Amino acid sequence: MITVGIVGVTGYMGGEVLRILLQHPQVTLAWVSSRSGGRIDEFHPNLYGCDIRLITPDLATPCDVVFLALPTEVTMKETSRFLNMGCKVIDLGAAFRLRDRSTWEDVYQQSHSNWALAEQAVYGINEIHKARIAEASLIANPGCFSSAVILALAPLVEQGLVDNEKLVVTGMSGTAGVGAELSRAAHHPEIANNLLAYNVVAHRHSFEMEQELSQLTDNNVSVHFTPVYAPIVRGILAVCHAFPIKAVNREQLLDLYCAFYRNEPFVDAYDLPKEVNVSWQYKPYPWLSSVAGTNYCYIGLDYDPKRNRIVLLSVLDSLGKGGAQVGIENMNIMFGLERTTGLLGRALHP
Numbered sequence: 001m002i003t004v005g006i007v008g009v010t011g012y013m014g015g016e017v018l019r020i021l022l023q024h025p026q027v028t029l030a031w032v033s034s035r036s037g038g039r040i041d042e043f044h045p046n047l048y049g050c051d052i053r054l055i056t057p058d059l060a061t062p063c064d065v066v067f068l069a070l071p072t073e074v075t076m077k078e079t080s081r082f083l084n085m086g087c088k089v090i091d092l093g094a095a096f097r098l099r100d101r102s103t104w105e106d107v108y109q110q111s112h113s114n115w116a117l118a119e120q121a122v123y124g125i126n127e128i129h130k131a132r133i134a135e136a137s138l139i140a141n142p143g144c145f146s147s148a149v150i151l152a153l154a155p156l157v158e159q160g161l162v163d164n165e166k167l168v169v170t171g172m173s174g175t176a177g178v179g180a181e182l183s184r185a186a187h188h189p190e191i192a193n194n195l196l197a198y199n200v201v202a203h204r205h206s207f208e209m210e211q212e213l214s215q216l217t218d219n220n221v222s223v224h225f226t227p228v229y230a231p232i233v234r235g236i237l238a239v240c241h242a243f244p245i246k247a248v249n250r251e252q253l254l255d256l257y258c259a260f261y262r263n264e265p266f267v268d269a270y271d272l273p274k275e276v277n278v279s280w281q282y283k284p285y286p287w288l289s290s291v292a293g294t295n296y297c298y299i300g301l302d303y304d305p306k307r308n309r310i311v312l313l314s315v316l317d318s319l320g321k322g323g324a325q326v327g328i329e330n331m332n333i334m335f336g337l338e339r340t341t342g343l344l345g346r347a348l349h350p
Helices: 012-021 072-084 101-108 115-120 126-135 144-158 204-214 250-260 324-334
Strands: 002-007 027-033 065-068 088-091 138-140 167-173 223-229 236-242 267-269 297-304 309-316
Touching (some): 115 138, 144 236, 144 309
Parallel strands (some): 002 027, 002 065, 065 088
């Protein structure tokens, strides 16, 4: 059994880690912590009856792996403490995601106090870095938008099929991405019946996307990304536009994606056929609700021959494959388990 600790369990990301681990057949919870202590159901009513009490972080003891769901500046301190205890660490935040220090400090507008750990950390897209994750002691979990976009664009970039400097993405996100603290953007009277664009240029996840996609090609990669909050709780829909430099059609693209992700249990090319003579063409494209609460990412696509444009539709749960659950998938890899262990739940319908 793997012994696990969770720091910052009162937030949405930490709570999701706990919810999934309670059903994981190879995990024993060593402890869960928050600054306030107390009962878990005071923060996560869905865990009522679990009889879990929170300790304060200073009482945390050594265990096999620790999940950190903390503000960035706190993470940099706590990571060293747990690594020195002999724990492996999976950071669900942004402290170690970027490889270039000056870029990180410019993006996050602070000095990085532990850059040696950033150089040690492995970026947690396991479809690209599985072998390194298996040997790692520190994982930098990807951002939610980053996961959706990297998984959507990686096959095209790796195969050299598109203009890598003209990758255009609009990402729509549920309000859980704002976090559990009160925020006007996520306040129900403000976000209901509304769409809210924010950080429309230079969003921090853009730099993760470009960093990871650039490793798949010899050419420069530019991702022109704009995020939008939508009046839903969970989930990411990334609408990606790419412009091919070689002749393609939809069938060839689907074949490429099916082959690229053939051995990846949680990423599927959405290959339902297009309907004939219908005015509303929607069945070939994945619905966000189809992945809510899960660790799956579905990627649908189409090709516009008139404008020589590939459209990709990548859906995942921002707390699932975009956050806590992919962290658990990475934990499975780190400890030699099947990647799917404890993660095969499907979304509710309706």
